[in-house]
Amino acid sequence: MNTNEHDDVIEVTGLRRVYGGDGKDFEAVRGVTFSVGRGEVFALLGTNGAGKTSTVELIEGLAPPSGGRVRVLGHDPYTDRAAVRPRIGVMLQEGGFPSELTVAETARMWAGCTSGARTAGQVLDRVGLAHRSDVRVKQLSGGEKRRLDLALALLGDPEVLFLDEPTTGLDVEGRRGTWELVRELRDGGTTVLLTTHYLEEAEALADRLAILHEGRVAAVGTPAEVTASQPSHVSFELPDGYLPGDLPPLPGLGVSGHETTGRTIRLRTGELQRTATALLVWAERARVELRGLDVRSASLEEAFLRISREAAAHDGDRTRTTEPAADPRKARKRGAAA
């Protein structure tokens, strides 16, 4: 509204957060940098303890950073919260409502504290909670509580919306409903920063994302960019009587590595179409059937697992394998294929 349209709505530079405690300091956020443009949906992905919530709380202005800089809509969200708060909406990871108030009373209280608030009825309707208005918060299901939290975050039509694990505890239908709502908000120009440990959620919603690992940004970009560096896979059962060595020379097919599990062979490739075509042509000529054939592009999940593992290996100062497997169980069996 007031800031330049081209400005980044959220700018995070070299962010650090140290939890103090009697000489046992724990650094949860270790130099995080990223930015979110106006109208973008940006996802922070990471395993539990990766620093997602610690990072988001700093951007929300709940605590001052131990180091680095945060700007939301051009302001420091901690020191200048009076300027920032009326323009943002926040949904925390859990709870935050007195259990003895009804849904409507909670919404009314929150509306009294929110600039330009819609009516309680409007927002409750939007998240499908209108029929639960007179129910005490303590009687709501976990999913209903999440939706109440979302409703209140939306109360003031915020320019920037923070959603910390918005669909945790929701059933499939509730999750789809929340996704739909986030898409509507984005279409309406709202900037959304969400954390999630559901990769499909990030894939479904995020324009861009960052993968956090142990307080650092391990990868950042569009979902396509983050997965682009990852290999695709072709897997199938070896035809009876065939050994891996009976296949055409794998490097010639663009295959960068492979592993076998029982009779199933899994090929890694950076050139999926070329590998698949060559393989199918070979099978046709050899008149064999490739049972259980599965041709799969790189996924965010693989990118995520690989990045986490590489970062962990790096942290542990271990020797990095040239061919990290997608799954530790398979890594152990890989020797059989070599």
Place this chain on the structure above:
Amino acid sequence: MSGTAVTTEAGPARTTAAGRTRALARAELTLLGRTRATLAAAVFVPLIMPFSLRSAVTSMRLEGTGLTVGSVLLPSSIGFALLFAVYGSLVSVYAARREELVLKRLRTGELRDVEILAGAALPSVAIGLAQCLILTVAYQVTLGVGMPERPGLVLLGLLSAFVTWPALAAVTASFSKSVEGAQVAAAPLTLVSLVGSGTFVPLELLPDGAAPFCELLPLTPVITLIRGGWSGHLSAHDTAGALATAVAWTVIAVFAVRRWFRWEPRR
């Protein structure tokens, strides 16, 4: 334009500190009415205990101390109101809101910290104030305590108390991990105040050696100012001492809140 909420071109109307605090206080009042234990402690204890104390006070040897039954009972009763309706009740409220993450959630919004603490305190403070008025009227009717000789002192005492005691409640709540723990944490100051601040027993009747310590307790200047304000028998020196102690406790309590108040449960 139908069906959608429209905000004006000039931007949505900003909330005000008073409006936000009022919205929070209203919700807190609803909650207070639904928490029976807190409500009972806040409403009945301070109203019933003074009357049960009356026989004890009547039998005290007040001759020569310049005190009357009414002038002992009224400040004591107000002390009860502060300790139970305001302090004890708010310790539970602050701990409960912290443990339910309500305080953390409120801090993500437009409310400033002081508004959150004040909004949560307002219903209890209002009940405490109402009790003081009811007790005053009751004693005027039954014991003929009359009007205060120096109402300014009474008002100053109450004013400092209604800032200091909610702040002390907030600090006390920070030294507990649960609502039950908070009630335990509130016990020491409550007991010390009952014994040492002239709530049960007028300071004049305590052993000589205890008086200097007792005068420094947070409730003592409140009781002293109210009693002195009513009787008019408070020397300039004692008035100054009581006012200084009251102000010092207000400053200490506010500082302690800023320094130690915990907005989130311990991890």
